[in-house]
Amino acid sequence: MKDATVPKDATAQQDGATPQQPAGTPPTLLKVTGLVKHFPIRKGLLKRNGGAVKAVDGLDFEVRAGETLGVVGESGCGKSTMGRLITRLLEPTGGTIEFEGRDITHLGTGAMRPLRRDVQMIFQDPYSSLNPRHTVGTIVGAPFRLQGVTPEGGIKAEVQRLLSLVGLSPEHYNRYPHEFSGGQRQRVGIARALALKPKLVVADEPVSALDVSIQAQVVNLMDDLQEELGLTYVIIAHDLSVIRHVSDRIAVMYLGKIVELADRVSLYQNPLHPYTKALLSAVPVPDPRRRDRRERILLKGDVPSPIAPPPGCRFHTRCWKATEICSTQEPPFEAVTGDHRVACHHPEPVTAVALPTPVVRTAAAPAAPGAPAAADAETAEAGAGEAAGTADAAKTGAATTGTAETGKAAAGEPDAPATDEAAEADSDAAPEPDAGTPDRDEPAGPLKKKGKPAGPTEKKGKPADG
Numbered sequence: 001m002k003d004a005t006v007p008k009d010a011t012a013q014q015d016g017a018t019p020q021q022p023a024g025t026p027p028t029l030l031k032v033t034g035l036v037k038h039f040p041i042r043k044g045l046l047k048r049n050g051g052a053v054k055a056v057d058g059l060d061f062e063v064r065a066g067e068t069l070g071v072v073g074e075s076g077c078g079k080s081t082m083g084r085l086i087t088r089l090l091e092p093t094g095g096t097i098e099f100e101g102r103d104i105t106h107l108g109t110g111a112m113r114p115l116r117r118d119v120q121m122i123f124q125d126p127y128s129s130l131n132p133r134h135t136v137g138t139i140v141g142a143p144f145r146l147q148g149v150t151p152e153g154g155i156k157a158e159v160q161r162l163l164s165l166v167g168l169s170p171e172h173y174n175r176y177p178h179e180f181s182g183g184q185r186q187r188v189g190i191a192r193a194l195a196l197k198p199k200l201v202v203a204d205e206p207v208s209a210l211d212v213s214i215q216a217q218v219v220n221l222m223d224d225l226q227e228e229l230g231l232t233y234v235i236i237a238h239d240l241s242v243i244r245h246v247s248d249r250i251a252v253m254y255l256g257k258i259v260e261l262a263d264r265v266s267l268y269q270n271p272l273h274p275y276t277k278a279l280l281s282a283v284p285v286p287d288p289r290r291r292d293r294r295e296r297i298l299l300k301g302d303v304p305s306p307i308a309p310p311p312g313c314r315f316h317t318r319c320w321k322a323t324e325i326c327s328t329q330e331p332p333f334e335a336v337t338g339d340h341r342v343a344c345h346h347p348e349p350v351t352a353v354a355l356p357t358p359v360v361r362t363a364a365a366p367a368a369p370g371a372p373a374a375a376d377a378e379t380a381e382a383g384a385g386e387a388a389g390t391a392d393a394a395k396t397g398a399a400t401t402g403t404a405e406t407g408k409a410a411a412g413e414p415d416a417p418a419t420d421e422a423a424e425a426d427s428d429a430a431p432e433p434d435a436g437t438p439d440r441d442e443p444a445g446p447l448k449k450k451g452k453p454a455g456p457t458e459k460k461g462k463p464a465d466g
Contacts, residue, residue, distance in 0.1 A: 029100060029200060029232050030063040030086060036094035037081055041307070054306045055081040057256035059095070060333060063200070068226065068233040070247030070264075072240060072279070074303060077253040079236045080124070083202045086234070087121045088112055099200070117147060120193040124205040126185035130177040136163070136188055137173040143195040162191040166221060183214035187221070194225065202234045207242060215239075219246055240283050244268060249339075252276045255314040256306055258333065262340040272336060272347040274319050313345065321346045 043050035056078045063069050071079050084090040086097055097105045123129035130139055140159045151158035160170035166187040193201055207215040237243050250267050252260040260273040271277045278297040299318045304310050310317050316326035325345050333343040337350050
């Protein structure tokens, strides 16, 4: 019965073809299982092995097509090493990396070259990631020459189109990197990463070296490009407000391991791991009234060395909920509810999380004509309570008398306490996630606004130093 024999490769593909994926879920683009990277420590004249730095020590996660996976954690937890491993810029010590169902864990340089068109990386430092001796045209056009691809219209025309796509002028083609600002250099790096139209882009702290205003521009640019080109992102960052703004799901890393993985809303409104809760408690809140009511969790001690991590749960040396089992047995990384996975023996209690109506990223909404204006009005109202209260009082007065003067009188001092009480009642009635304002229309995050920021920041007083 030779004809009835199923090839081994076909059986493997059938067995690994995301069997438990619910209908309507995007297909898995990248799957990582048990990923390990240990850097050996060489000692002595003979360079004997004296141990290893366990930068990444057993990661399990997947990235779905078209989504953005955010990765956060303290410095030294292995975020950047993980990004270089899944792009195969580093050789893994153990585990498997599957891209579109194909195992790419130990592919050589020649076998990886065709896959470089589908997997690209945006590096952290825009100053050191660009060759200062090459022009922008040469830098952005390098992927075409390395892959032997000739775009329609020629390489120069395509490079100029990419520069326009990321918000630069085509005239910048012959300029050198030192002639650009930090934000413009990061845009050049984004253009280079998008040159071959990849399916997966790993961004290693793409905005950490930029000013806040430039961060908003770059983040919004990446959102727009994702909607336009159908990209899949893995974004590594320290800034929790940036991660909240751009991510669909978020992974929290600690000392080489993922301790919690969940969708953005569930993670920020109901963190289950004590480390995640401590991280979110450190996020600044712009509202003083809400800031006073929040619990600030201060972790004691330092992060253990990745050369000799503690046994059991790696966070138990700093955890206020640690018991004996935490120091002897490593907690399994398992689902607590739905897609919310956590590695903890004593997770926080699960509470009902009310998902907001728009659960998609901000860049998907601009198709509606009135959406940006509505978002701007919402942000302005949230950021400037006093201005909103005055406007409401003026509107009430104008409706009563029909004149602007009467409206101003109605907005005077007698109505101010009622306005403040209403604003405070609205603030108390609003949900209070640990990370500050709800979802993506938060004033503290990188918003898609080109005007002046709303709220008290508009009033600039005299500088203290005269």
